[in-house]
Amino acid sequence: MRFLDVAKVYAQSGAGGNGCIAFRREKFIEYGGPYGGDGGRGGDVIAEAVENLNTLIDYRFQQHVKARSGEGGKGKVMTGANGPDHIMKVPVGTQIYEEDGETLIVDMATPGMRYRLLKGGNGGFGNHHFKSATNQAPDFALPGQPAEEKTFILKLKLIADAGLIGMPNAGKSTILSRVSAARPKIADYPFTTLEPQLGVVKIDETDFVLADLPGLIEGAHEGVGLGDRFLGHAERCASILHLIDGTGDAIAKTYKTIRAELEAYGHGLAEKNEIVALNKVDAIPEKDLAKRRAALEKACGHKVYVISGVSGEGINTVLRAMAKEITQRRLYRAERAELGRAAPLPRTRSERQSANFNAPVVPKERLQDVIKNARPATAVKPATKVIAPPKPKAAPKSKGRPKGNAKVKTKLVKAKVKVRTGKAKAKPRTLSKTRARAQKQKRR
Numbered sequence: 001m002r003f004l005d006v007a008k009v010y011a012q013s014g015a016g017g018n019g020c021i022a023f024r025r026e027k028f029i030e031y032g033g034p035y036g037g038d039g040g041r042g043g044d045v046i047a048e049a050v051e052n053l054n055t056l057i058d059y060r061f062q063q064h065v066k067a068r069s070g071e072g073g074k075g076k077v078m079t080g081a082n083g084p085d086h087i088m089k090v091p092v093g094t095q096i097y098e099e100d101g102e103t104l105i106v107d108m109a110t111p112g113m114r115y116r117l118l119k120g121g122n123g124g125f126g127n128h129h130f131k132s133a134t135n136q137a138p139d140f141a142l143p144g145q146p147a148e149e150k151t152f153i154l155k156l157k158l159i160a161d162a163g164l165i166g167m168p169n170a171g172k173s174t175i176l177s178r179v180s181a182a183r184p185k186i187a188d189y190p191f192t193t194l195e196p197q198l199g200v201v202k203i204d205e206t207d208f209v210l211a212d213l214p215g216l217i218e219g220a221h222e223g224v225g226l227g228d229r230f231l232g233h234a235e236r237c238a239s240i241l242h243l244i245d246g247t248g249d250a251i252a253k254t255y256k257t258i259r260a261e262l263e264a265y266g267h268g269l270a271e272k273n274e275i276v277a278l279n280k281v282d283a284i285p286e287k288d289l290a291k292r293r294a295a296l297e298k299a300c301g302h303k304v305y306v307i308s309g310v311s312g313e314g315i316n317t318v319l320r321a322m323a324k325e326i327t328q329r330r331l332y333r334a335e336r337a338e339l340g341r342a343a344p345l346p347r348t349r350s351e352r353q354s355a356n357f358n359a360p361v362v363p364k365e366r367l368q369d370v371i372k373n374a375r376p377a378t379a380v381k382p383a384t385k386v387i388a389p390p391k392p393k394a395a396p397k398s399k400g401r402p403k404g405n406a407k408v409k410t411k412l413v414k415a416k417v418k419v420r421t422g423k424a425k426a427k428p429r430t431l432s433k434t435r436a437r438a439q440k441q442k443r444r
C-alpha cells in the first residue's frame with residue numbers, strides 16, 4: 001500500500017429538507033387545517049481518527065466527500081428523514097487545515113477523536129408549524145437551510161516516539177530492520193527509502209515506535225533531493241536519533257549540514273534533544289575511530305554513541321538512551337493530563353441548536369477535583385434591607401358551636417353580640433334614618 005501524507009479534500013454537508021405545504025382534506029372533517037410536516041436536517045461531515053490507518057491514500061481516490069441532504073416534509077404532518085452524517089476516517093496524527101494549508105482547524109491526535117468539520121442544514125418548517133389563532137390556514141412553509149462546503153488540506157504527521165534522521169546511506173533503514181520487525185528496503189544507493197517507515201521497538205520494559213525517515217541532503221529545505229517534506233513526521237517525536245556514516249570523509253561537516261537543514265525547517269525540530277551516533281563502526285579502522293569520534297563530539301558539543309547496524313554493536317545503549325527520553329516525556333504528559341476531551345455530538349434537534357458541541361468538556365473525575373479545590377464562595381451581603389413578608393391574616397374562627405364549659409360559652413356569645421352592636425353604632429346615619437322613619441309612623 002502506498003504512503004500518502006498530504007491530501008486535498010472537497011467536502012460538502014447535507015442541505016436541510018424543505019418544509020411542506022399541505023392541507024387536511026378528509027370526508028366529514030371540515031376545516032382540516034394545515035397539514036404540512038417539517039423537512040429533515042442534512043448530514044454533517046465529521047472527521048474521526050482511527051487507529052488502523054497509517055496513510056491518507058484513501059483520499060487520493062476519493063477527493064470529494066458529501067453528506068446526504070435531509071428529506072422534505074410531507075403531508076399528514078410527516079417530518080422528512082434526516083440525512084446521515086458522513087464520517088471521514090483519518091489516521092491518528094492527521095492535522096486538518098483550511099484550504100490555505102496553514103490555518104490549522106484540528107489536530108486528530110487521539111484515537112477515536114471526532115470533530116465536526118461541516119454542519120448539515122436544518123430542515124425548514126412545514127405550514128403546520130405556523131398555524132395559530134390568527135392564521136389558521138398558513139399557505140407557506142420554509143425551505144431547508146443550505147449545505148456548507150469547503151476544501152480541506154489533510155496532513156499526516158505520524159505519531160512516532162522516536163525518529164531516525166541523517167544523510168542518505170547513513171544506515172537508518174538497517175537500524176530499523178535490526179531493532180524492529182519492520183522490513184524497509186536497504187541498498188547502497190542514496191534515497192532507497194522514499195517514504196517514512198515505522199517499526200515497534202522493545203527494549204527492557206519500554207515499547208516505542210521508531211520512524212525511519214527518507215535521507216536529507218544539503219538544500220533539502222529548498223526542495224533538493226526529497227526535500228524536507230517528511231521532516232514533519234519527526235515533529236511529534238520525543239527523541240531524535242541523528243545517524244552519521246562513520247566511513248564517510250567529512251563527518252563534522254555532514255553533521256552541521258543536517259543541523260542546518262533542521263534549523264531551516266523550523267517547527268521546533270532544531271530545539272529537540274538529539275542523540276548523535278556514529279554508525280558503521282564495524283567498517284571503521286580502529287586507529288581512525290577515536291579521531292572521528294572526537295571530531296563529531298567537537299561538532300555537536302555532547303556525547304556521541306558509536307554503533308553498527310550490521311553487527312549490532314552499541315545499539316542497545318542507544319535504544320536505552322532513547323527509551324529514557326521517551327519515558328520522561330510520557331510521564332510528563334500523564335501528569336499534565338489533558339483536561340479537555342471532544343464533546344459528545346448532540347443528536348436531538350434542540351441539542352444541536354443550543355449546544356456549542358466543539359467546546360471541550362471536562363471529564364467527570366477531573367471536574368470533581370476542580371470542584372473540591374475550588375475556593376469556597378464568600379457570602380455576599382444583600383445590598384438592600386430584607387423586608388419580612390407580611391404576616392398572613394388569622395383564619396376566621398369557625399362559626400360552629402364553641403367547645404369547652406358553659407361559662408366560657410356564654411362569654412363568647414356576649415362578646416359576639418357586643419361586636420354586632422358596635423358595628424351598628426358605627427353606621428349612625430342609617431340608624432337615624434330608620435329611627436326617623438319609625439318616629440314618623442308613630443306620629444301618624
Ligand SMILES: Nc1nc2c(ncn2[C@@H]2O[C@H](COP(=O)(O)OP(=O)(O)OP(=O)(O)O)[C@@H](O)[C@H]2O)c(=O)[nH]1
Pocket residue numbers: 167168169170171172173174175185186187188189190191192193194213214215279280281282283307308309310311
Ligand atoms: N558496514 C556497514 N554497512 C552498513 C551499516 N549500516 C548500513 N550499512 C550499509 O549501508 C548501505 C545503506 O544502508 P541503508 O540502511 O539503506 O541506509 P539509509 O540511511 O536507509 O539510506 P536511504 O534510505 O537511502 O536514506 C547499505 O548497503 C547497508 O548495507 C553498518 O553498520 N555497517
Ligand SMILES: [Mg+2]
Pocket residue numbers: 172173174184185186192193212
Ligand atoms: Mg533507508
